Amino acid sequence: MxxxxxxxxxxxxxxxxxxxxxxxxxxxxxxxxxxxxxxxxxxxxxxxxxxxxxxxxxxxxxxxxxxxxxxxxxxxxxxxxxxxxxxxxxxxxxxxxxxxxxxxxxxxxxxxxxxxxxxxxxxxxxxxxxxxxxxxxxxxxxxxIHIDDQQVNSYIREHPDEYNSHKQLDLAWITVDKQDEAEKILDRLDKGEDFAELARSYSTDQFSKDNGGSLGWTDEDDPFLPETVMKTARGINPGESAGPLKVPNGYAIVYVKDIRTEDTEPPQEIRQEVRQxxxxxxxxxxxxxxxxxxxxxxxxxxxxxxxx
Known part of the structure; x- marks a missing residue:
């Protein structure tokens, strides 16, 4: 918490x-x-x-x-x-x-x-x-204090936006300092070069570059990534990349590796969190x-x- x-x-x-x-x-x-x-x-x-x-x-x-x-x-x-x-x-x-x-x-x-x-x-x-x-x-x-299943179910029904099924995106990105650098990398991606290899070579994001720019699975409304990145990622298909996108520390190219939809039934861990x-x-x-x-x-x- x-x-x-x-x-x-x-x-x-x-x-x-x-x-x-x-x-x-x-x-x-x-x-x-x-x-x-x-x-x-x-x-x-x-x-x-x-x-x-x-x-x-x-x-x-x-x-x-x-x-x-x-x-x-x-x-x-x-x-x-x-x-x-x-x-x-x-x-x-x-x-x-x-x-x-x-x-x-x-x-x-x-x-x-x-x-x-x-x-x-x-x-x-x-x-x-x-x-x-x-x-x-x-x-x-x-x-x-005892919270029964009915109370948990009622709470979940009253908060549909929080517990309904939603998309998750398996994302990667490359960040660079200048827009023209990002455009050159995009050209190389269009010519078929590997995104992960380019991330390892050129990305300025120290947390993700060694993993090929991978950000892992993120919610489609993830608040920790720039909104420009998430908005763009929601609009492209798996296997596609887009950019350059202005971000706080320069420019980014985002790549959507995969998309999945979570189950509609909240898992037991979520129900326990609600109970608590x-x-x-x-x-x-x-x-x-x-x-x-x-x-x-x-x-x-x-x-x-x-x-x-």
């Missing part, structure tokens, strides 16, 4: 703001290297003739975000205690299934992990821990549950925080 990533990203974004704040000039109060020695603190950063002490850095962290971070840590402790009390466990299969869901729209598993690391500083271990926490929280929230979503709707706000569990286990903050 996207909510898992958003939860973690919110903390990391705050951390980024702290880092930005910490790199502002640090001596507008006349601080000197001698002051650092007097404080018994190591230098955390240096810019020009200015030095930011580790103590000042930590104080700024605590002042602005320390309480929120402590609450997040207490939440995790409280959820772990409640899960143990209720005999709730999270399996590796559940973790992998949730991660797989989060990876939808990425060209590969590696592309997903690289994006999370580059954009938000999240390692694989970080993502696994967040998924474990979220699943535990949801299981606790939905204890004792309906249960969560009945459970109420998860942040209230976190607050209640902190209280249940006697959580309290004893640290002092510098005044703003």
């Amino acid at each position: 996207a909510a898992v990533v958003v939860l973690t990203i919110s903390v990391l974004v705050l951390g980024g703001l702290i880092g930005y704040r910490g790199l502002q000039p640090a001596r507008d109060n006349g601080e000197t290297d001698a002051d650092l020695k007097d404080e018994g603190s190591h230098a955390a950063a240096i810019i020009g003739d200015d030095t930011i002490s580790e103590q000042k850095w930590v104080e700024e962290l605590k002042k602005r975000y320390g309480k929120n971070m402590l609450l997040e840590m207490l939440n995790r402790k409280a959820i772990a205690l409640e899960a143990k009390s209720q005999g709730i466990q999270v399996t590796q299969e559940e973790i992998q299934e949730r991660l797989k869901k989060q990876m939808e729209g990425y060209v590969s598993e590696e592309a997903y992990y690289e994006e999370m690391q580059n954009q938000f500083g999240l390692s694989r271990d970080d993502l696994v821990l967040e998924v474990m926490y979220r699943i535990s929280l949801e299981k606790i929230a939905t204890l004792g 979503e309906l249960a969560l709707q009945q459970a109420g706000p998860l942040d209230e549950l976190e607050k209640n569990l902190r209280s249940k286990y006697g959580a309290r903050i004893t640290a002092d925080f510098p005044s703003s």
Whole structure:
């Protein structure tokens, strides 16, 4: 679920703001290297003739975000205690299934992990821990809530656009920097050259080029690919390519390898997702549950925080 990533990203974004704040000039109060020695603190950063002490850095962290971070840590402790009390466990299969869901729209598993690391500083271990926490929280929230088949069927009937059969396209593309480069590649395709080989040789998309430009099976309304690409792909037949198409990083040539239509009956995994979503709707706000569990286990903050 996207909510898992958003939860973690919110903390990391705050951390980024702290880092930005910490790199502002640090001596507008006349601080000197001698002051650092007097404080018994190591230098955390240096810019020009200015030095930011580790103590000042930590104080700024605590002042602005320390309480929120402590609450997040207490939440995790409280959820772990409640899960143990209720005999709730999270399996590796559940973790992998949730991660797989989060990876939808990425060209590969590696592309997903690289994006999370580059954009938000999240390692694989970080993502696994967040998924474990979220699943535990949801299981606790939905204890004792029963959703029957009739409720699931009703929900699916009320959301036909989401669960009716729809097309999926097996796509590949070649991206280049300039339009004339794309036109030259199109000419070579028209003369019978292999799309995959041209992608390996010329595509600028590092995630797909080694796989011959393959993007894999994507929904016909995939939100993660440029709309110009998807609109064009929907209008051509298997075995055809089209372009040049203007995309954010240059120009693209799209190739439709195959088209398939999904079954009209939602698979069991989809029905289980609907069941879980309906249960969560009945459970109420998860942040209230976190607050209640902190209280249940006697959580309290004893640290002092510098005044703003």
